[in-house]
Amino acid sequence: MSKEQVKQIFQPNPEFAKNASIKSMDEYNTLQNKAIENYEGFWGDYAKEKLDWIEPFTNTVDESNFPFVKWFEGGKLNVSHQCIDRHLDTRKNKAAIIFEGDRGDKQVITYLDLYYNVNKFANLLKEDFGVKKGDRVVIYMPMIPEAAYAMLACARIGAIHSIVFGGFSAEALKDRIEDAEAKVVITADGAYRKTKPYMLKPVVDNALKGKTPVEKVLVIERNNEEVAWVEGRDYSYNELIKNKSGKCEAELMDSEDPLFLLYTSGSTGKPKGVQHNSAGYILWAQMTMEWVFDVKENDTYWCTADVGWITGHTYIVYGPLAMGATTVMFEGVITFPDAGRPWQMVQEHRINQFYTAPTAIRVLHKMGEEEPKKYDLSSLKVLGTVGEPIDPPAWKWYYEEVGSSKCSIVDTYWQTETGGHVVSPLPGATPIKPGCATFPLPGIMAEILDPETGIKSEVGEKGYMCITKPWPAMIRGVWGDEERFVKSYFGDVKKDGKAVYFTGDGAVYDKDGYITITGRTDDVINVSGHRMGTAEVEAAIKKHPNVAEVAVVGKPHPLKGEGIFAYVVLKSDDGVADEVEEVKAINKIIKKEIGNIALCDDMLFAPGLPKTRSGKIMRRILRSIAKGEEITQDISTLEDPSIVAKIADMVKS
Numbered sequence: 001m002s003k004e005q006v007k008q009i010f011q012p013n014p015e016f017a018k019n020a021s022i023k024s025m026d027e028y029n030t031l032q033n034k035a036i037e038n039y040e041g042f043w044g045d046y047a048k049e050k051l052d053w054i055e056p057f058t059n060t061v062d063e064s065n066f067p068f069v070k071w072f073e074g075g076k077l078n079v080s081h082q083c084i085d086r087h088l089d090t091r092k093n094k095a096a097i098i099f100e101g102d103r104g105d106k107q108v109i110t111y112l113d114l115y116y117n118v119n120k121f122a123n124l125l126k127e128d129f130g131v132k133k134g135d136r137v138v139i140y141m142p143m144i145p146e147a148a149y150a151m152l153a154c155a156r157i158g159a160i161h162s163i164v165f166g167g168f169s170a171e172a173l174k175d176r177i178e179d180a181e182a183k184v185v186i187t188a189d190g191a192y193r194k195t196k197p198y199m200l201k202p203v204v205d206n207a208l209k210g211k212t213p214v215e216k217v218l219v220i221e222r223n224n225e226e227v228a229w230v231e232g233r234d235y236s237y238n239e240l241i242k243n244k245s246g247k248c249e250a251e252l253m254d255s256e257d258p259l260f261l262l263y264t265s266g267s268t269g270k271p272k273g274v275q276h277n278s279a280g281y282i283l284w285a286q287m288t289m290e291w292v293f294d295v296k297e298n299d300t301y302w303c304t305a306d307v308g309w310i311t312g313h314t315y316i317v318y319g320p321l322a323m324g325a326t327t328v329m330f331e332g333v334i335t336f337p338d339a340g341r342p343w344q345m346v347q348e349h350r351i352n353q354f355y356t357a358p359t360a361i362r363v364l365h366k367m368g369e370e371e372p373k374k375y376d377l378s379s380l381k382v383l384g385t386v387g388e389p390i391d392p393p394a395w396k397w398y399y400e401e402v403g404s405s406k407c408s409i410v411d412t413y414w415q416t417e418t419g420g421h422v423v424s425p426l427p428g429a430t431p432i433k434p435g436c437a438t439f440p441l442p443g444i445m446a447e448i449l450d451p452e453t454g455i456k457s458e459v460g461e462k463g464y465m466c467i468t469k470p471w472p473a474m475i476r477g478v479w480g481d482e483e484r485f486v487k488s489y490f491g492d493v494k495k496d497g498k499a500v501y502f503t504g505d506g507a508v509y510d511k512d513g514y515i516t517i518t519g520r521t522d523d524v525i526n527v528s529g530h531r532m533g534t535a536e537v538e539a540a541i542k543k544h545p546n547v548a549e550v551a552v553v554g555k556p557h558p559l560k561g562e563g564i565f566a567y568v569v570l571k572s573d574d575g576v577a578d579e580v581e582e583v584k585a586i587n588k589i590i591k592k593e594i595g596n597i598a599l600c601d602d603m604l605f606a607p608g609l610p611k612t613r614s615g616k617i618m619r620r621i622l623r624s625i626a627k628g629e630e631i632t633q634d635i636s637t638l639e640d641p642s643i644v645a646k647i648a649d650m651v652k653s
């Protein structure tokens with residue numbers, strides 16, 4: 001057994017645990033054992049209890065065509081009905097969304113307001129744009145309530161939305177529009193960042209240049225800056241919405257009708273359109289909200305993510321609204337006007353659950369260590385993190401200074417493909433070890449397996465984080481590419497001879513069975529909690545005419561978690577004279593092809609790359625060099641072993 005750190009354990013606050021939805025580890029174990037003994041019964045009962053079925057389902061799960069799995073077949077429902085209509089009897093005047101704009105402007109949207117806004121939006125899409133069930137609609141939006149209306153309006157009429165994060169470039173947006181064959185784009189003129197307007201519509205205009213499947217663009221006028229207008233293609237939401245009826249019948253959807261696509265990075269240059277379907281996704285979004293954040297009827301919950309990522313889908317919009325909660329949406333930047341902004345918001349809105357990423361916690365800690373002290377944060381009960389493992393100093397500050405040593409910190413492990421949390425503490429039950437995602441949630445058969453044998457990993461032995469049984473919110477497909485779906489997720493690990501879902505992450509058990517995620521095992525890096533494919537960045541850099549070869553790796557970064565390190569081999573060496581210009585030129589291409597989020601933190605102009613004789617770039621060696629580690633692996637079989645020392649010297653100097 002490898003040496004194991006003795007970690008301090010933090011017990012849930014007993015006062016909090018008394019009223020928690022899951023109150024103890026005994027309760028957790030009872031639930032998980034129920035799922036193990038009667039998997040279909042477990043999920044079938046919850047689906048009946050939690051979802052408002054318009055027609056009941058007849059079969060809980062059909063695995064006969066694994067990994068193409070069907071949940072709750074025969075059932076009919078509508079996700080927007082689940083998130084809005086069914087709450088109107090009991091919560092019509094309750095705040096569904098509390099919006100805070102960048103400049104401090106505020107808006108409270110009740111469930112009844114939400115109902116009318118979404119119905120009108122749905123009517124607009126249907127009547128003016130001819131959007132029908134199954135059509136793809138791309139949403140490229142800032143963090144404003146209309147983004148949520150757009151999502152729910154699509155859900156209401158059965159259109160499949162595909163949100164593209166507003167930080168992606170025109171090229172990246174174009175690729176995603178084309179892959180999904182979207183006929184409509186919903187965007188905004190722009191929004192505000194640090195009180196200044198920034199623009200989105202011009203990016204859409206660029207993305208639609210040339211041949212495009214898009215017929216119509218809907219523009220929400222948020223900052224009223226001047227934008228170009230294409231006659232017959234572009235329409236103002238603010239104008240069209242005026243005369244729409246506030247009633248739009250929700251489309252009757254099958255359990256397995258697609259709800260949305262969300263593109264995410266993989267190990268090739270082309271992003272994957274992860275597909276989630278209706279019933280299973282919304283069921284798990286709601287259940288995890290109730291279990292992991294323990295949101296109560298009068299609580300106010302805030303997740304700082306962007307709707308462009310899965311966290312924004314499941315834990316700003318779908319999960320909170322499905323359970324009838326109050327969700328806060330924030331347009332601004334959490335460190336503006338200073339690093340006290342989130343705490344000021346917690347105080348003002350009396351936030352009870354706060355969910356963010358370790359990278360944000362590190363930045364808030366560094367820029368405003370003393371800021372939490374200035375505000376009344378006593379409303380907080382649960383603090384969440386997501387996106388990457390949380391490091392001990394950040395954890396400690398979050399726990400002590402933000403949570404006053406009384407809030408549970410839920411380190412939620414999941415990914416775009418899992419739809420919702422899969423491994424996470426339960427705030428009233430799980431004794432917490434900092435940096436540990438702890439245990440699989442009830443119903444999730446997550447196990448760390450040895451990739452070779454498929455046997456459960458021993459304590460202290462790194463294995464692959466797998467999920468051995470299909471779960472309702474699992475990815476249903478990669479849009480337009482069945483083979484990639486099967487290969488990407490079910491090709492690596494077999495348990496008892498049967499393929500199981502592999503997350504792409506490594507993980508390890510400690511002696512108490514706690515799970516610690518150790519990071520990706522593939523060529524995907526995690527920059528500020530966002531997944532970035534090294535192949536995607538490489539493909540962008542290769543577009544520079546003077547680049548002969550490139551290899552991109554991740555390197556630990558004090559704030560971002562991982563930073564992007566590019567080794568670039570130029571075609572001609574005269575570029576070295578103006579290296580600074582070359583870096584600028586390459587970053588400009590990255591910005592154009594992907595967006596600012598993929599800009600390189602380090603770039604090294606190398607004389608060559610370490611390769612095997614068959615031409616495979618040894619990224620492992622490059623990762624070690626980037627970290628400044630001694631190279632211990634055998635390099636004698638490389639095509640040119642001397643290159644390793646040369647590059648290592650350059651990195652050191």
Ligand code: WT7
Pocket residue numbers: 264309310311385386387388389390411412413414415416417437503504505517519520526529530531
């Ligand atoms: C990847 C998924 C899930 C929403 C945000 C990112 C890493 C996620 C944790 C955590 C350690 C984590 C994994 C995963 N990750 N949460 N609590 N501890 N690592 O979604 O872009 O699909 O990325 O983020 O590597 O595979 P995503």
